[in-house]
Amino acid sequence: MRLDEAEQGEVLTPKREKPRLLVVDDQAVNVRLIYDLFQSEFSVFMATNGEMGLAKSREIMPDIILLDVVMDGLNGYDLCRQLKADETLKHIPVIFITGQFNEEDEVYGFKMGAVDFIHKPINPVITRARVMTHMQHKLQADILRNISMLDGLTNIANRRHFNAEIERMWRNCAREQQTLSLIIIDIDYFKQYNDHYGHLAGDSVLRKVAESVTAAIKRPQDLAARVGGEEFALLLPNTPEENLCAVLERLFTNIRVCDIAHDKSPLGKLSVSAGCSSVIPKNTEDTSTLYKRADTALYRAKQQGKNQYVF
Ligand SMILES: Nc1nc2c(ncn2[C@@H]2O[C@H](COP(=O)(O)OP(=O)(O)OP(=O)(O)O)[C@@H](O)[C@H]2O)c(=O)[nH]1
Incomplete structure (x- = not known):
């Protein structure tokens, strides 16, 4: 040319x-x-x-x-x-x-x-x-x-990346007055899994769950991260609460399709629990509100029998 x-x-x-x-x-x-x-x-x-x-x-x-x-x-x-x-x-x-x-x-x-x-x-x-x-x-x-x-084990975003992104998304959503949603996901009976099948098998499960979590999101602006040992998070900017069910259904289907045996779980299969929260951020608040609410919802999901999501 x-x-x-x-x-x-x-x-x-x-x-x-x-x-x-x-x-x-x-x-x-x-x-x-x-x-x-x-x-x-x-x-x-x-x-x-x-x-x-x-x-x-x-x-x-x-x-x-x-x-x-x-x-x-x-x-x-x-x-x-x-x-x-x-x-x-x-x-x-x-x-x-x-x-x-x-x-x-x-x-x-x-x-x-x-x-x-x-x-x-x-x-x-x-x-x-x-x-x-x-x-x-x-x-x-x-x-x-x-x-x-990046998280070395699962190759998805790590806690540091998550922390930077939640701050950035919070500011953007506050500016645009859009909803920021957070889903925290925790593997059920994972201690028992590790104790029964060994740490290497536990690591392999973490990789599969990371894949399932990542495959649940479809938009490039969403983020999947490993935020703790057996805890994952999904950050979804510009996503109101009513749109989260589709993501959660995909996530739980992905986990079911993995079909991982877990003899020490009442289900006999590996499962996860999730807690969700959604807010239109205010510049006068910080991201801890969003995180605490999702964490409380996750706690309730565990209390109510695990293998479920709670808002
Ligand atoms: N294999 C492996 N295990 C890990 C890793 N990080 C954390 N864990 C394990 O994750 C387990 C978490 O145990 P708990 O917090 O008691 O959770 P849990 O047994 O899943 O209990 P519930 O969440 O109530 O179902 C511990 O046994 C940790 O050692 C890791 O990188 N690899």
């Missing part, structure tokens, strides 16, 4: 599996150069002004942004400031492309949160070296962040 054929903001190489580079520059010659330099390794996206650069960043979540400083409208510094103020975008490294070297401007750019500068006219060797270095750091940081958010 010739560059002048591309619509503004068009995806130049739309392969999802490659790392993503976004170049924000109003000069086609620079965009062309960047595209030629990186199109074999990265998916290269472009925007020709700051506003479009911000929208494109939110849409494609690039792994690195090359940002022209001088542009009409939102300039490079202002865009960088907005990117760094946005929780979801602030981890993306920004490299400024500048017309001339000016120490004061560079100091200002670094203060805005940039990781590096490239000078025009663009030197392909220097540009390549700098972009590759920062891209490598970014991808390694992503891997570490993902590992630190």
Whole structure:
């Protein structure tokens, strides 16, 4: 595709599996150069002004942004400031492309949160070296962040990720006045299971329950997490209480379909109990209310005979 054929903001190489580079520059010659330099390794996206650069960043979540400083409208510094103020975008490294070297401007750019500068006219060797270095750091940081958010046994989100997400979803639902729902799930008679079948079998059950819990949710914004030894949680933003039954029915069906023998349970099969709570969050309250209510409901489910859910 010739560059002048591309619509503004068009995806130049739309392969999802490659790392993503976004170049924000109003000069086609620079965009062309960047595209030629990186199109074999990265998916290269472009925007020709700051506003479009911000929208494109939110849409494609690039792994690195090359940002022209001088542009009409939102300039490079202002865009960088907005990117760094946005929780979801602030981890993306920004490299400024500048017309001339000016120490004061560079100091200002670094203060805005940039990781590096490239000078025009663009030197392909220097540009390549700098972009590759920062891209490598970014991808390694992503891997570490993902590992630190995952439960090692079940490969689903861990307590730390859950804690961060419940706070984030709480704030979003409070802003939009939408219901945030929480389901806490606990395996029944799991101590007896471990004692009878051994810890390795117990671990295998935890993996199967994690799969059943994850398969109960269908929307990408929902989160399944392992929040304790044999305790799991589902967080469902923008989900009123009346919509939870479908999720719960799927969860209990998934567990039944696993058909795991449990000789020490009165049922003879492995089962779970669940407690649910739903609220439209207020900024004056914190997430502990939601958690406590779900936990109390779970306690009642256990008291009432287990293998059931309670609101
Ligand atoms: N195999 C295995 N067991 C675990 C893990 N984490 C916690 N557990 C076990 O989970 C069990 C939890 O026991 P309890 O809290 O008494 O719960 P329970 O026996 O399921 O009782 P109810 O919830 O009332 O049905 C304990 O035996 C823990 O050792 C783990 O990672 N692997």
